[in-house]
Amino acid sequence: MNKKKFIVFGKPSLDKEEIRAITEVLKSGWIGMGPKCEEFEKLFAEYVGAKYAVSVSSCTAALHLALLAAGVEPGDEVITTPLTFVATINAIEYCGAKPVLADIDPKSLNINPEFIRKAITKKTKAILPVHFGGLPCDMDSINAIAQEKGLAVIEDAAHAVGAEWRGVRIGGLKNSIACFSFYPNKNMTSIEGGMVTTDNAEIAEKIKIMRVHGMDNEAWKRYQGGKKLIHSEMVMPGFKYNLTDAQAAIGICQLKKLDKFQDKREEYAEIYDDYFSDVCDTQVGLSMDTDSAEFRIRHALHLYLILLKTEKMRKGREEILQEIRDEGIGATIHYLPVHMHRYYREKFGFKKGDFPVAEDAYQRMITLPLTPSMTLKDAKRVAETVKCIIVTNMK
Numbered sequence: 001m002n003k004k005k006f007i008v009f010g011k012p013s014l015d016k017e018e019i020r021a022i023t024e025v026l027k028s029g030w031i032g033m034g035p036k037c038e039e040f041e042k043l044f045a046e047y048v049g050a051k052y053a054v055s056v057s058s059c060t061a062a063l064h065l066a067l068l069a070a071g072v073e074p075g076d077e078v079i080t081t082p083l084t085f086v087a088t089i090n091a092i093e094y095c096g097a098k099p100v101l102a103d104i105d106p107k108s109l110n111i112n113p114e115f116i117r118k119a120i121t122k123k124t125k126a127i128l129p130v131h132f133g134g135l136p137c138d139m140d141s142i143n144a145i146a147q148e149k150g151l152a153v154i155e156d157a158a159h160a161v162g163a164e165w166r167g168v169r170i171g172g173l174k175n176s177i178a179c180f181s182f183y184p185n186k187n188m189t190s191i192e193g194g195m196v197t198t199d200n201a202e203i204a205e206k207i208k209i210m211r212v213h214g215m216d217n218e219a220w221k222r223y224q225g226g227k228k229l230i231h232s233e234m235v236m237p238g239f240k241y242n243l244t245d246a247q248a249a250i251g252i253c254q255l256k257k258l259d260k261f262q263d264k265r266e267e268y269a270e271i272y273d274d275y276f277s278d279v280c281d282t283q284v285g286l287s288m289d290t291d292s293a294e295f296r297i298r299h300a301l302h303l304y305l306i307l308l309k310t311e312k313m314r315k316g317r318e319e320i321l322q323e324i325r326d327e328g329i330g331a332t333i334h335y336l337p338v339h340m341h342r343y344y345r346e347k348f349g350f351k352k353g354d355f356p357v358a359e360d361a362y363q364r365m366i367t368l369p370l371t372p373s374m375t376l377k378d379a380k381r382v383a384e385t386v387k388c389i390i391v392t393n394m395k
């Protein structure tokens with residue numbers, strides 16, 4: 001029986017500051033959406049360099065509202081990547097639009113702009129790139145295609161808070177809407193939560209209205225009037241997608257620590273790169289040594305994937321992954337490509353072989369724990385143990 005501590009995948013880094021901040025909100029008497037959400041939005045907009053940030057209950061909600069605000073309607077097509085979490089494609093489905101997939105680039109694991117171009121039809125309304133694992137997509141090519149064809153760009157930046165493309169933080173790029181996640185295992189958390197950033201005042205306003213039932217005045221502003229009753233009118237059938245002040249208080253603390261979190265991620269990723277670059281491929285190693293200088297990329301390192309050279313291994317990925325987990329390391333998989341999920345196979349007729357680059361990556365991938373809540377000793381244990389398992393299983 002292995003007595004070593006289990007290194008959990010994606011354990012958040014929370015301490016007394018978050019406890020103090022949420023306690024203050026609980027004691028304040030206003031725990032729903034209110035001034036803390038506004039403060040969080042202001043700080044987040046400043047951090048990414050966007051004019052507007054609108055807080056919502058999750059990145060899933062952010063994606064849904066961003067697509068609607070961009071005018072996506074039933075019958076439209078939205079192009080996205082097969083290698084993502086189902087939330088990305090589900091958001092397209094919620095709008096009644098058709099998800100169209102464009103395969104990935106084998107080096108970055110991000111959507112390949114050449115395949116986007118091929119996937120465009122008369123019905124295409126938007127492109128939904130996902131900054132997979134925290135590595136920015138090729139936004140120059142994607143924006144150029146979008147401008148040429150008159151398409152909206154909605155970035156799934158669930159993994160990419162703190163990432164940079166050409167020295168600009170993701171969320172601060174012009175002409176797109178970016179959607180962030182603060183789910184517990186993300187680079188920063190608000191327990192659950194999300195944010196939309198944009199430079200477009202009209203889009204920000206639409207999202208603000210849609211996140212609270214489609215009402216033209218948010219509840220906390222109605223109550224702020226004191227004795228004077230402020231009336232509110234519903235202007236469209238909206239949703240209940242708001243964040244709360246209790247969550248925003250945690251988000252504010254985490255945002256302030258984000259740069260320190262990122263430094264730790266980079267320190268541990270360097271150790272992993274040293275250990276793995278001679279025995280397998282890594283998304284970080286492959287992407288950073290080629291494009292990073294020219295494109296001034298900063299990888300948010302939300303995920304650290306190794307891609308096994310399966311042809312050189314005696315065992316398959318599943319067995320190797322199980323051996324790693326048996327050693328107390330919470331390694332996992334990101335993701336089963338979306339076209340291989342039953343619902344999407346049945347609804348759109350997707351089948352195995354449709355997106356071979358994503359499928360090949362899926363068959364070879366293992367995600368290793370990489371969080372600032374780990375100690376240096378934990379990171380070294382992950383690196384040594386996983387390397388040893390790989391080397392002993394090589395032909």
Ligand SMILES: Cc1ncc(COP(=O)(O)O)c(C=O)c1O
Binds near residue numbers: 058158181
């Ligand atoms: C790529 C991607 N998009 C969207 C989401 C949805 O985020 P949330 O859980 O905040 O709705 C996730 C969540 O893990 C994700 O990984």
